[in-house]
Amino acid sequence: xxxxxxxxxxxxxxxxxxxxxxxxxxxxxxxxxxxxxxxxxxxxxxxxxxxxxxxxxxxxxxxxxxxxxxxxxxxxxxxxxxxxxxxxxxxxxxxxxxxxxxxxxxxxxxxxxxxxxxxxxxxxxxxxxxxxxxxxxxxxxxxxxxxxxxxxxxxxxxxxxxxxxxxxxxxxxxxxxxxxxxxxxxxxxxxxxxxxxxxxxxxxxxxxxxxxxxxxxxxxxxxxxxxxxxxxxxxxxxxxxxxxxxxxxxxxxxxxxxxxxxxxxxxxxxxxxxxxxxxxxx
Amino acid sequence: xxxxxxxxxxxxxxxxxxxxxxxxxxxxxxxxxxxxxxxxxxxxxxxxxxxxxxxxxxxxxxxxxxxxxxxxxxxxxxxxxxxxxxxxxxxxxxxxxxxxxxxxxxxxxxxxxxxxxxxxxxxxxxxxxxxxxxxxxxxxxxxxxxxxxxx
Numbered sequence: 001x002x003x004x005x006x007x008x009x010x011x012x013x014x015x016x017x018x019x020x021x022x023x024x025x026x027x028x029x030x031x032x033x034x035x036x037x038x039x040x041x042x043x044x045x046x047x048x049x050x051x052x053x054x055x056x057x058x059x060x061x062x063x064x065x066x067x068x069x070x071x072x073x074x075x076x077x078x079x080x081x082x083x084x085x086x087x088x089x090x091x092x093x094x095x096x097x098x099x100x101x102x103x104x105x106x107x108x109x110x111x112x113x114x115x116x117x118x119x120x121x122x123x124x125x126x127x128x129x130x131x132x133x134x135x136x137x138x139x140x141x142x143x144x145x146x147x148x149x150x151x152x153x154x155x156x157x158x159x160x161x162x163x164x165x166x167x168x169x170x171x172x173x174x175x176x177x178x179x180x181x182x183x184x185x186x187x188x189x190x191x192x193x194x195x196x197x198x199x200x201x202x203x204x205x206x207x208x209x210x211x212x213x214x215x216x217x218x219x220x221x222x223x224x225x226x227x228x229x230x231x232x233x234x235x236x237x238x239x240x241x242x243x244x245x246x247x248x249x250x251x252x253x254x255x256x257x258x259x260x261x262x263x264x265x266x267x268x269x270x271x272x273x274x275x276x277x278x279x280x281x282x
Numbered sequence: 283x284x285x286x287x288x289x290x291x292x293x294x295x296x297x298x299x300x301x302x303x304x305x306x307x308x309x310x311x312x313x314x315x316x317x318x319x320x321x322x323x324x325x326x327x328x329x330x331x332x333x334x335x336x337x338x339x340x341x342x343x344x345x346x347x348x349x350x351x352x353x354x355x356x357x358x359x360x361x362x363x364x365x366x367x368x369x370x371x372x373x374x375x376x377x378x379x380x381x382x383x384x385x386x387x388x389x390x391x392x393x394x395x396x397x398x399x400x401x402x403x404x405x406x407x408x409x410x411x412x413x414x415x416x417x418x419x420x421x422x423x424x425x426x427x428x429x430x431x432x433x
Contacts, residue, residue, distance in 0.1 A: 005292075005295070008295055008298075008299055009291075009292075009295045012294070012295050012298035012299070013291075013294070013295065042387075042391075043367060043387070046383070046387050047380070047383065047384065047387075049380060050370070054318065054319065054320045055318070055319035055320040055321065055322070055323075056319070056320065056321065057320065102321075105321075106320065106321070109320045109321075109323075110320070111366075112366040116327070118320075118321050118323065121321065122305075136286060136287050137286060137287055137289070138286050138287075138288055141288070141289065141291065141294065144291060144294050145294050145297075148294055148295070148297060148298035148301075151298055151302075152298065152301050152302070152305075155301075155302055155305060155306075156305075159305065159306070159309050163309055163312075163313050164327070164329070166313055167313055167316075167326060167329040168328070168329045170313070170314070170329075171316075171326075171329045171330055171331070172329055172330055172331030173331060175331050175333075176329075176331045179331070179333070179334070181331070181332050181333060181334055181336070181406075181408070182328055182330065182331055182332045183328070184406075184408075184414065185332045185336060185338075185406045185414075186328050186332070188406060188414060188416075189338060191352065199414065200413060200414060202408060249327075
């Protein structure tokens with residue numbers, strides 16, 4: 001039992017997260033500042049009758065969107081993001097960001113939007129835990145807590161892809177991959193010029209389907225890859241680039257997390273290997 | 283002066299284990315049950331297998347100049363929301379008065395005076411190794427309105 005605990009303890013507390021936590025909060029909060037004001041809420045405000053209470057909101061009762069409610073939430077979110085970006089103390093801001101982003105995302109969903117950004121809410125939640133741990137834990141413990149939070153952020157990314165791959169297998173079966181028709185018709189349906197051109201080539205569509213699904217399922221082995229995790233992160237970035245070019249699907253919060261994890265893993269290794277090389281010459 | 287908390291290091295590891303366990307179990311059930319329960323929805327984008335010949339529904343808006351627009355071109359809201367607006371025109375639970383409201387909303391965001399909402403079923407069919415044909419069927423006008431508000 002203690003062997004399992006020791007392994008878990010090492011896994012959770014030995015992450016090389018220093019560079020990641022220098023860049024990720026700035027990246028995600030800057031994006032959220034843009035996101036908060038870039039959404040068009042006019043349809044939601046114009047048709048309150050389209051508001052549907054779903055899931056947990058059936059029980060806790062989130063009020064329908066109103067112009068003033070929306071403005072206050074956007075304002076609170078923006079001010080707290082700016083505070084989190086420019087002030088050294090970030091705990092209170094990060095908690096408020098989490099709450100206001102959750103509220104905005106929930107409103108977005110309860111008017112019929114197909115949810116694709118819920119992970120941003122979990123990311124904000126984990127970021128507030130990160131700042132709480134820095135402020136309230138002793139420095140050595142807070143270093144370990146940030147490592148745990150880093151692993152949890154990695155898990156969110158892993159689950160996005162793996163869950164997506166499993167859903168395809170459960171609903172579409174292996175034919176989803178071998179026939180390539182979902183990819184092909186999906187690209188055609190989106191109607192982007194470059195996508196419409198490439199979608200005429202069935203072999204390419206089958207190849208893209210196979211590679212896409214294998215990439216998603218390969219994320220099940222992410223944690224087992226150890227130092228080679230960066231390979232999957234590079235492939236995931238290429239996958240996102242492909243879905244943006246061919247389908248116009250843009251998951252910026254996932255690019256940001258993937259890119260920051262990649263930078264956080266690759267650069268410290270380069271730096272360490274350079275230090276090792278320098279030692280040899282001394 | 284902030285009072286720093288001292289906890290056992292093991293508690294931190296157990297927090298990580300707990301997060302992993304709860305998150306994985308929740309996501310597992312969301313995926314297997316194809317859940318629509320926000321915030322634990324299953325990822326369903328492009329997870330269906332669209333076989334050769336699969337049909338789709340398309341809603342288009344035709345302005346009085348006879349120019350056909352895709353929904354996301356005409357309405358200044360992103361693609362998914364625009365689609366969900368369009369599908370309300372064929373939702374039996376949505377009343378004619380509500381459809382008229384949507385029509386006016388769409389017209390108010392552009393310079394056209396008349397709007398025809400067109401329903402189409404279209405089918406993608408692979409005809410050779412490197413060609414896809416599209417057959418449009420059951421085309422019908424489901425709603426018509428003008429800036430004055432008449433249907």
